Amino acid sequence: MSKRVYISADYSELNGDREVVDELHKWGNDALHKVDYVDTAEVVSGSVSADPDCRPCDLKKEFNSQINASSAVIIIIGDKTTSRTAGSVCKRNSDGAGCDCTPYKQNSKGAKTCKWSTTSTPGPEDDLGNINTYSYLEHEFLQAKRKGKAIIIVYNSLNKQSGWLPSYMNGYESEAHPFWTRNALGTKVGNYAHIKKALGYD
Numbered sequence: 001m002s003k004r005v006y007i008s009a010d011y012s013e014l015n016g017d018r019e020v021v022d023e024l025h026k027w028g029n030d031a032l033h034k035v036d037y038v039d040t041a042e043v044v045s046g047s048v049s050a051d052p053d054c055r056p057c058d059l060k061k062e063f064n065s066q067i068n069a070s071s072a073v074i075i076i077i078g079d080k081t082t083s084r085t086a087g088s089v090c091k092r093n094s095d096g097a098g099c100d101c102t103p104y105k106q107n108s109k110g111a112k113t114c115k116w117s118t119t120s121t122p123g124p125e126d127d128l129g130n131i132n133t134y135s136y137l138e139h140e141f142l143q144a145k146r147k148g149k150a151i152i153i154v155y156n157s158l159n160k161q162s163g164w165l166p167s168y169m170n171g172y173e174s175e176a177h178p179f180w181t182r183n184a185l186g187t188k189v190g191n192y193a194h195i196k197k198a199l200g201y202d
Helices: 016-027 042-045 056-068 134-147 192-198
Strands: 004-006 036-039 072-077 149-154 176-178 180-182 189-190
Touching: 004 134, 016 072, 016 189, 016 192, 056 134, 072 134, 134 149, 149 192, 180 192
Parallel strands: 004 036, 004 072, 072 149, 149 176
Antiparallel strands: 180 189
16 A cells, blocks of 8 residues: 655755655655655645745645645755755744745745735644744654654765754654665665665555
8 A cells, every 4th residue: 555755855956865855756656666755846846836926835835735645754864954944034924914025936026015914823733834934844844743744864875964964853863864775786775675664564
């Protein structure tokens, strides 16, 4: 039986962690592996971001929905993860109604007035509020934690890299493992056995 798994990662073209995502997708698409992946890239390329007025809060709201629909969240940690701040700018969080907001992708029309006239504090059972100053990556982690999802943390490395964990993941050092390993020929390969076990297939 396949599972819906949300993949949180740095998708930077030049120095992100796409190679791990590509490997996970390969496992999800071939005949040997039975995992149904839902990931950040697929969300970002979906209906919400296609709207020219898409805001960071709109994306975060959709991330919440995608995470809620998943049974587990795989979080990929690379050497640049701690420095990623995309999604963290939200004047509405501090300036109140009527402040300016730059739509996602910073389109040529420039800043627009915030679309939220009122806000409320989420209850303990509610989704993480989509008006906040968390980066997209931090928001995804906190939503997964808030909703009690199985969280699988892997380093884009052959070795454990505790120094790469961002501060909001303090306490998860023992939960994070290298994604890559070497096979009998010494070739770098993804550690499918670890992911499979973490997803509860063993």
